[in-house]
Amino acid sequence: MTISLSLTVNGKPVTAQIEPHTLLVQFLREQRRLTGTHVGCDTAQCGACTVHLNGRAVKSCNTLAVQCEGMSVTTIEGLAAAHGGATANGALHPMQAAFRECHGLQCGFCTPGMVMSAVALANDKPDLTEADVRANLDGNLCRCTGYHNIVKAVLAGAEGMQLAASQPGSQPTSQTSAQPAAAA
Structure with missing residues (x-):
C-alpha cells in the first residue's frame, strides 16, 4: 500500500507515492536522488543524515517521510x-x-x-x-x-x-x- 506525500524539497513542490514506513532519508536519497544526506548509523546517533525541516535541524534517519506532509525540507544540496x-x-x-x-x-x-x-x-x-x-x-x-x-x-x-x-x-x-x- 502506498500513500501520497506532498512537501517542498529545496524550494520545489514535490508529490510522490511512498510506503507508509519510508524514512525521510530514504525518500531523499532513493526517490529524490539527493545523496548528500548520508546514512551513517541508522540510529540517530551520528548526525550524518541531518536536514532542515521547516527550518529546524532534524535527523532524517528517524523521521518518517509521512510526518513531513506539507512541510519544507532543505538538504545540503539546497x-x-x-x-x-x-x-x-x-x-x-x-x-x-x-x-x-x-x-x-x-x-x-x-x-x-x-x-x-x-x-x-x-x-x-x-x-x-x-x-x-x-x-x-x-x-x-x-x-x-x-x-x-x-x-x-x-x-x-x-x-x-x-x-x-x-x-x-x-x-x-x-x-x-x-x-x-x-x-x-
Whole structure:
C-alpha cells in the first residue's frame, strides 16, 4: 500500500507515492536522488543524515517521510540556493565556504550533516562561542578530525552568515527559517 506525500524539497513542490514506513532519508536519497544526506548509523546517533525541516535541524534517519506532509525540507544540496547562492552564481552558503576554508572536513562523510546542524545552530544563536559549538554539535560525529577545525569552521560560518544577512538585499540564511518549527 502506498500513500501520497506532498512537501517542498529545496524550494520545489514535490508529490510522490511512498510506503507508509519510508524514512525521510530514504525518500531523499532513493526517490529524490539527493545523496548528500548520508546514512551513517541508522540510529540517530551520528548526525550524518541531518536536514532542515521547516527550518529546524532534524535527523532524517528517524523521521518518517509521512510526518513531513506539507512541510519544507532543505538538504545540503539546497542550502546554498536557499541562501541565494549556488543556482544564481555558484557561491556556497557561508557555512559551506567556512568548512572549506577552515579545513573542517577530511573524508567528508559527516560534513553535510555537520553543516546543516551548524547552520541551524547559527540561526538560533548568532553570537556563538566555542563552548556553544562544542555543546550543540555533540550529536554529530566525525571519525576523522579532532573537531578543532570543525569548531573553527562553524564559528567562521556563523560570522559569514551574519555578514551576509547584514548586506542590502540579502537572502535569509535558510529558505525555511521564517517558517514555524515542526512538532517533534
